[in-house]
């Protein structure tokens with residue numbers, strides 16, 4: 394990877410950091426083995442060898458799961474923070490990094506349209522961020538049910554069970570979006586406390602009709618949690634999305650809580666999710682009084698508004714640095730990167746649509762940057778087997794894809810027999826998250842072509 398200048402920049406910044414602590418009396422760190430450079434080199438050599446047992450996530454020909462390399466400034470800022478290893482639980486453990494977290498989160502909130510009044514913080518993941526949001530829902534409406542589309546992230550059901558809240562999946566339509574009729578019939582029971590709207594499903598990047606769910610909120614009264622762990626940053630390019638997705642993103646500021654994962658599309662190392670609440674008064678639910686806690690001032694400590702205790706201050710530092718380099722603004726460089734991935738998805742989808750060996754979704758184009766397709770075969774079992782063969786043949790040619798299990802009817806047009814409607818098929822899936830994917834689509838299609846020919850010859 395041509396990033397040779399980064400270590401030198403990091404060394405310079407490390408010196409500047411050390412300068413600030415130079416007045417301290419000198420000491421010898423007691424780190425067993427730390428001066429044994431031969432042994433450390435040997436261990437690191439083995440680490441490098443072990444790490445080779447991975448797919449090349451950083452390369453454009455890795456076009457499978459949701460994996461996007463962190464920005465070099467995020468990696469460098471994270472490494473720089475390791476000289477201090479701050480803990481963002483309390484200001485005592487991470488003063489600068491707590492301030493940087495507050496600033497970085499304010500920029501994310503502003504992206505969604507929340508400027509002054511909101512509450513938010515980073516978490517270790519989207520799952521924990523969703524847990525916090527649903528926990529608040531349970532505090533506000535105890536005993537009421539959570540509902541989310543059957544295409545919502547699988548952890549919502551499990552989180553609800555951890556929180557001892559009822560959870561009901563709502564049918565998804567053939568676009569992979571929450572079916573509003575199915576939702577309304579659940580709402581009529583009167584015991585739904587929260588609707589989880591997914592803006593960018595993990596399987597196909599479908600965007601639930603948040604604008605229409607909001608209209609139902611006026612009628613039935615419930616909280617709306619927007620799980621935008623994957624899709625949140627597409628807010629920046631909403632005007633380039635197709636109308637249903639655009640309308641959902643335009644409405645996102647009206648949700649009660651929002652989750653977005655900087656470690657998915659936000660160019661961050663893992664360990665960086667984010668939860669935001671529209672009403673800062675939900676902070677009262679977090680109140681605690683633990684004898685271990687070392688809150689030493691009246692200023693807000695992030696541990697006072699978070700379910701987690703210790704959290705990586707370095708994650709906040711990396712995010713802050715990245716947002717300095719690439720501000721979260723429409724038409725900015727970061728937004729252009731999202732736009733390129735989306736273009737790559739549209740290009741790949743068009744190629745697949747015109748290919749006799751493949752079938753794409755019957756209902757339309759990819760809404761974000763995730764493409765799914767089915768192999769043409771006499772039946773679902775044959776299509777699943779061919780998908781498997783193509784996956785293997787592609788990998789042999791350096792192209793890495795993913796699988797997804799989807800309802801067969803999503804690929805069929807016209808009337809569908811009820812008996813058929815639950816059948817699923819193994820499909821191929823490609824998440825085109827990297828800006829480089831746009832330039833590499835030709836190569837990806839050529840490799841797929843050669844893989845299908847090899848699969849057909851099997």
Ligand SMILES: *Cc1c(COP(=O)(O)O)cnc(C)c1O
Nearest residue numbers: 518519520546595620622623654
């Ligand atoms: C990835 C994802 C999650 C879970 O987030 P993690 O950071 O993997 O814990 C939740 N919801 C959606 C829609 C996701 O795509």
